[in-house]
Amino acid sequence: MATTEEIEDLIARSALGDRAAFSRLYDRTSAKLFGIILRVLKDRASAEDALQDAFMKVWRHASRYSANGASPMTWMITIARNTAIDHLRRRKETVDADDAADRLVSSTPTPEQSAVAAGEARRITACLDELEQDRGAAVRGAYLEGRSYADLAESFGVPLNTMRTWLRRSLQRLQECMAR
Amino acid sequence: MTTGPDDIPQDDSLLAAEYVLRLLDPAEDAAFRARLAQEPALAAEVTAWTARLSGLDAGVAEVAPRPAVKTGLERRLFGQPQRLSFWQRAGLWQAVSLASVAVAAFFALQSLQPPQPIAPAPLFVSEIAAEDQSLRLLAVYDGAAGEVRLTRTAGGAAEGRVLQLWAIAPEAAPVSLGVLPQDSTTAVTLPEALRAGLADLVLAVSDEPPGGSPTGAPTGAVLAVGAVSPL
Structure with a gap:
């Protein structure tokens, strides 16, 4: 597994147009990103297409990375997830395709905030387990599979507004739990 | 008054979470994004939720994509499979861009053969060059x-x-492969035995007495070298 510094370095080189670095970046990260995309898209052919789209965004937006507060892997996974969700929803309905990279904000948190966030990341599994089982499953379904409120409401057999209330309450409890 | 993360109303934090999870409907999503550009505190919420939820990424198994996906990606991005690394490493390449070699290769073929359907046979090129460019051949x-x-x-x-x-x-x-004639273009037959390992060959030009090396091995200075690379 590549180190954070290595991935950061490869992204920085890609931003300068270094194709060899981009090739190495792909080799180091594509299996993880493909796994993330497959969770959303299930179908291998669409997932391959989305993986290419995601890496095209990584190449084109590499220069924006340093301004972003996320870790390099989180930055790339966010692009992959959003690209996969764009593909999923384009397939289902006709929603305007967002540029996944546009969804990445360029806030620069203080090191302290970043450290807190990193510590919290490790706690999410434990905190999700504190929720009722189906509530935790709904949060996971939204994050890992890109499921919408309508989609979740249908599979949990509840009205859409109920699902939204559920999920928002779950997110609030999650946040409280992770801040403890 | 400055707005620190602590002053964020709870609702905005949840809205940021929904944004990260892609749960907002298109109108809400657009409204949120418009605010995001103006409000750094909101952007910090998005970053925080992104980091919080990223803990779930660890549970996702890696799946290696087929090699063809990478080839296709590079073709989509760069117009051709990535084959440049050799040239970059060889450092012979400052004088001639790949584009000009491709063009030169095209004309070299054109000038040597009558128009005919181009066979889909493998095409390899080599620039055999002296370090100071005093001698340069395209193969x-x-x-x-x-x-x-x-x-x-x-x-x-x-x-x-x-x-x-x-x-x-x-x-x-x-x-x-023989003594080169005075003409600036020529063709030599590559011995059957060398064709399979073509991509690993290095071509070199040496300075020899008239008639070529008397020993079967280079006797004079090696003036120019170049590795073979797929075009």
Whole structure:
């Protein structure tokens, strides 16, 4: 597994147009990103297409990375997830395709905030387990599979507004739990 | 008054979470994004939720994509499979861009063969060049004909000497491909035995007495070298 510094370095080189670095970046990260995309898209052919789209965004937006507060892997996974969700929803309905990279904000948190966030990341599994089982499953379904409120409401057999209330309450409890 | 993360109303934090999870409907999503550009505190919420939820990424198994996906990606981004690394490493490449070589290769083929359907045979090129560019040849391997076609673009043999072309396979002695004529273009047949390992060959040109090396190995200075690379 590549180190954070290595991935950061490869992204920085890609931003300068270094194709060899981009090739190495792909080799180091594509299996993880493909796994993330497959969770959303299930179908291998669409997932391959989305993986290419995601890496095209990584190449084109590499220069924006340093301004972003996320870790390099989180930055790339966010692009992959959003690209996969764009593909999923384009397939289902006709929603305007967002540029996944546009969804990445360029806030620069203080090191302290970043450290807190990193510590919290490790706690999410434990905190999700504190929720009722189906509530935790709904949060996971939204994050890992890109499921919408309508989609979740249908599979949990509840009205859409109920699902939204559920999920928002779950997110609030999650946040409280992770801040403890 | 400055707005720190602590002053964020709870609702905005949840809205940020929904945004990260892609749960907002298109209108809400657009409204949120418009605010995001104006409100750094909101952007910090998005970053925080992104980091919080990223803990779930660890549970996702890695799945290696097929190699063809990478080839396709590079073709989509760069217009052709990534084959440049050799040239970048070889450091021979400052003088001639790949584009000009491709063009030169095209014309080298055009000038040597009558128009005919281009066979889908493998095409390999090599730039055989002296370090100071005082001698430079472009070699194109035509798989259909089994020939290496050469175009000399700079330099030539010294007075009373000839240029001899060699093919060198990894860990093997140089094999003579013949003495180059005075003409700037020529074609030599590549021995059958060398064709399979073509991509690993190095081509070299040495300075030899008239008639070529008397020993079967290069006797004079090696003036120019170039590795073979798929076009």
